[in-house]
Amino acid sequence: MKLFDYQLVVFYDDPIREEAINVAVIVLDEHQARFAMNFNRIRIPEFEEAAIATFKDYLSTVQLRAGRDNKLKTLEKFHQAVNGQIQFKSVRTYQAESTEQALEKLYDRYIS
Numbered sequence: 001m002k003l004f005d006y007q008l009v010v011f012y013d014d015p016i017r018e019e020a021i022n023v024a025v026i027v028l029d030e031h032q033a034r035f036a037m038n039f040n041r042i043r044i045p046e047f048e049e050a051a052i053a054t055f056k057d058y059l060s061t062v063q064l065r066a067g068r069d070n071k072l073k074t075l076e077k078f079h080q081a082v083n084g085q086i087q088f089k090s091v092r093t094y095q096a097e098s099t100e101q102a103l104e105k106l107y108d109r110y111i112s
Contacts, residue, residue, distance in 0.1 A: 001095050004029060004102045008089040008110055011042055023086070025106045029099045036107040 009024035024037035096102035 001097060004094050004096060004099060005091050006094050006102065006106055007091050009037070010087050010089060011039075012085050012087065013042065022110045025103065025110055026088075027094070027099055027103045027106065028091075034099050034103050036103055036111065038107075038111050 005028040007026045010020045011023045013019045026035045094102050
């Protein structure tokens with residue numbers, strides 16, 4: 001068994017009331033970030049669709065080899081672009097046999 005870092009991604013439908021829906025999980029290994037997402041539970045007005053498209057594009061191009069400061073700057077820019085409606089939770093640790101198993105189990109637990 002190996003330890004993997006993971007992070008939940010949350011969509012705040014109404015940030016004032018703090019109504020949130022888990023929409024993605026990111027599992028990190030030593031080489032890459034793997035992720036699974038599900039936006040089907042969100043009812044999105046048209047103006048918010050751009051934020052979701054931006055988020056999907058961001059996850060598709062994430063590069064872990066960039067320095068920590070670059071990642072933090074990228075996350076901050078992304079957070080500003082979506083007005084805080086999509087947020088990354090604190091990094092946690094999960095034990096599994098493989099990255100794929102960790103991603104599957106965490107997705108089942110938090111997203112589906």
